[in-house]
Every structure is written in C-alpha cells, then in structure tokens.
Amino acid sequence: MSRRDYYEILGIARDAEQDVIKKAYRKLAIQFHPDKNPGNKEAEEKFKEAAGAYEILSDPQKRAQYDRFGHDAFRGGGGGGFHDAEDIFSHFGDIFGDLFGGGGQQQRRRSRNEPRRGADLRYVTEISLKEVISGIEREIEFDTEENCKECKGTGAEKGSQPITCPTCHGSGQVVRSQGFFAMASTCPTCHGQGTTVKDPCKPCKGKGRVASHRKIRLNIPAGVDTGTRLRVATEGEGGYMGGPAGDLYVEIRVKPHPHFERRGEDLFAELSVPYVQMLLGAEIEVPTVTGKEKLELPKGTHPGAAVKLQGQGLPSLRGSRRGDIYFQVNVQFPEKLNKDEEKLLREIAKSRNLDVAGESGLFGRKK
Numbered sequence: 268m269s270r271r272d273y274y275e276i277l278g279i280a281r282d283a284e285q286d287v288i289k290k291a292y293r294k295l296a297i298q299f300h301p302d303k304n305p306g307n308k309e310a311e312e313k314f315k316e317a318a319g320a321y322e323i324l325s326d327p328q329k330r331a332q333y334d335r336f337g338h339d340a341f342r343g344g345g346g347g348g349f350h351d352a353e354d355i356f357s358h359f360g361d362i363f364g365d366l367f368g369g370g371g372q373q374q375r376r377r378s379r380n381e382p383r384r385g386a387d388l389r390y391v392t393e394i395s396l397k398e399v400i401s402g403i404e405r406e407i408e409f410d411t412e413e414n415c416k417e418c419k420g421t422g423a424e425k426g427s428q429p430i431t432c433p434t435c436h437g438s439g440q441v442v443r444s445q446g447f448f449a450m451a452s453t454c455p456t457c458h459g460q461g462t463t464v465k466d467p468c469k470p471c472k473g474k475g476r477v478a479s480h481r482k483i484r485l486n487i488p489a490g491v492d493t494g495t496r497l498r499v500a501t502e503g504e505g506g507y508m509g510g511p512a513g514d515l516y517v518e519i520r521v522k523p524h525p526h527f528e529r530r531g532e533d534l535f536a537e538l539s540v541p542y543v544q545m546l547l548g549a550e551i552e553v554p555t556v557t558g559k560e561k562l563e564l565p566k567g568t569h570p571g572a573a574v575k576l577q578g579q580g581l582p583s584l585r586g587s588r589r590g591d592i593y594f595q596v597n598v599q600f601p602e603k604l605n606k607d608e609e610k611l612l613r614e615i616a617k618s619r620n621l622d623v624a625g626e627s628g629l630f631g632r633k634k
C-alpha cells in the first residue's frame with residue numbers, strides 16, 4: 268500500500284508556514300490521542316501517521332527533501348518511525364502545552380460535492396548511465412484533466428446551480444432488486460454526484476472537468492537509479508470542486524549499459540589484459556562511461572582480480588562522493604608466439620625448472 272502524502276495527512280497546503288503545520292498536527296494529535304480513543308486501532312494509526320508527517324514537515328531540511336523526492340527521501344529509515352504515544356510525546360510534547368484534554372471533535376461527513384484532491388500521476392522516463400553522471404533536464408508531456416474553470420467544477424452553466432438528482436434524490440446511489448438481493452449501485456443519472464445540472468456548462472459539457480495537456484521541464488538530478496521517484500508537487504490531476512491538485516511522480520529507469528554493470532554507486536566491467544602486463548604491472552587506458560582514463564595495473568595482477576579505478580563510478584544522490592569502477596581482469600594470450608618470444612619463454616621455463624613441450628609441440632620425454 269502506498270503511503271499517504273504528509274501534507275494531506277495534516278490537511279495543509281504545500282506552502283504552509285511552520286505555525287500552520289504545528290497547529291494542524293496539534294489538532295490531529297489531540298483528536299486521535301490513544302487516551303481519548305482507548306482500544307481504537309484506527310485512531311492509533313492516525314495518531315502515528317500525523318506524528319510521522321509532523322516529524323518531517325516541521326524540519327525544514329527534511330521537508331525540502333520530502334518535497335523533492337516524496338517518501339523515497341526517507342527509504343530505509345528516518346520518516347515516521349514512532350512506536351507509541353509516549354515515544355511521540357517525548358518528541359513533540361512541548362507543542363501540546365497544557366492544552367491537552369480539549370473538546371472532542373465531530374467527524375465531518377464527506378460529501379461528494381466537497382473539494383477533493385486530484386489523483387497523483389505516475390510517469391516513467393528512461394535515461395542513460397551517462398545522464399546519471401551529469402544529471403539532465405528533461406521536458407515531459409502528458410495528458411490529464413482538471414477542474415473546469417468556467418463552472419468551477421459544478422458542471423452547471425454560469426448563473427445556474429446544480430439541482431438535487433431526481434433519480435436518486437441526492438444519495439448518489441440507486442437500489443435495485445436482483446432476485447432476493449437488493450443491490451446498491453452508482454446512480455446512472457448523476458454518476459454518484461447526487462446532483463445534476465439543468466443547463467450544462469459549455470466548455471466541459473456539464474462534466475465539471477476538462478482535459479489538460481501538460482508540458483513541464485524536469486530536473487533529473489545526478490545519481491538517480493532505476494526506481495527513483497521524483498515528485499513534482501501539484502502537477503498531477505487537477506483537484507475536484509476547487510480541491511488541491513495531485514502530485515506527479517516521475518519514475519526513473521536507467522537503460523542497461525553494454526559494458527558496465529551498476530551496483531549502487533560502483534560500476535563493474537570486464538577487461539582483457541595481455542599476460543605480460545598483468546605479470547609486470549602497467550598503466551593502461553580503459554574505457555569509462557564518459558571517455559577514457561588511465562588505470563594502474565599492479566605488478567603481479569592475477570586473472571579474476573578486480574582492479575579499482577577510483578572516483579569514476581556514479582555520483583551519489585545525496586552525497587558528493589562518486590563511486591568507483593572495478594575492472595575484473597581477464598588474461599589475454601597472444602594468438603601466436605614469434606621466435607624471439609618463444610626463446611625467452613623457454614629460458615624462463617628452464618630457469619624455473621619447468622618441463623615444457625619441445626619446439627615441435629611434442630613432449631620432450633617421449634621424444
């Protein structure tokens with residue numbers, strides 16, 4: 268299940284000042300406090316949820332991170348990790364003062380025609396490993412819908428008002444009998460709205476909603492990985508009846524690279540090196556994601572060893588240090604030895620007391 272938006276939890280605007288955030292949280296904490304709702308699991312969850320939201324939004328730095336990355340900003344700990352009421356009060360107790368025990372609140376019934384937040388949208392975009400290093404600005408285009416400005420979402424023509432639906436008498440549901448059962452379903456006349464319009468608004472044809480084509484420029488920061496979600500606040504579906512817009516979540520997919528395999532901020536690649544360079548050590552030129560670099564191969568490098576090229580990996584999303592590239596070294600033998608090479612190798616074999624085949628390729632002892 269996806270987690271609820273922190274602003275939505277506290278019921279505040281995205282640009283709410285600190286004192287508004289504090290007030291909103293205090294209100295919820297009082298309303299859902301376990302002492303006032305003994306044994307009520309739902310209230311307890313709401314109480315914790317509000318504390319989690321307040322923890323992030325009351326801290327300007329965490330709030331900025333959340334605005335940018337959504338819940339992903341705190342993946343692996345950080346957000347809303349409270350266990351019980353005591354834990355929460357020891358954290359934020361000071362904001363309650365002696366106000367505790369204030370008047371109970373009536374749960375308000377939510378009408379279908381009340382302002383409602385628009386849906387969040389998901390957009391997937393693919394980038395290359397090279398773009399992960401540099402970060403990239405990308406223009407994205409998509410279609411969604413928003414509240415009709417002409418009728419403010421009511422669907423009724425200017426100057427007229429929606430009327431109570433004559434089919435369902437405002438309940439938004441009709442009850443039909445099917446055999447022994449009575450089934451409630453959404454009213455076909457008003458589509459569950461409970462109201463209908465006599466003179467439909469022209470731009471939206473009475474629907475209260477209009478299509479919206481969006482084109483936005485998005486900064487994809489360096490260091491993102493497949494699965495990173497970037498939140499663009501209020502660029503989702505428009506709100507209903509003047510409610511706030513949803514958010515747009517842009518999900519990143521990083522295209523696989525033909526040579527480099529990613530593990531976090533490090534990259535891995537295979538590299539074939541002539542056996543002489545492996546034995547003697549060498550400085551060799553190796554490919555990186557963006558170009559070429561010199562790699563120092565230590566003397567006596569064994570086949571399969573991983574040699575590190577420092578700082579040529581990927582940048583970290585939240586830090587400044589870049590990862591490394593590890594080259595797994597494979598031994599490369601010449602296709603064929605020339606006369607001089609063979610002579611030298613035979614001398615090496617002799618000095619190491621190693622039995623080797625004769626020049627004709629036959630084994631010496633069997634000759």
Ligand SMILES: [Zn+2]
Pocket residue numbers: 415416417418419420421422423468469470471472473474475476
């Ligand atoms: Zn309209």
Ligand SMILES: [Zn+2]
Pocket residue numbers: 432433434435436437438439440454455456457458459460461462
């Ligand atoms: Zn109806």
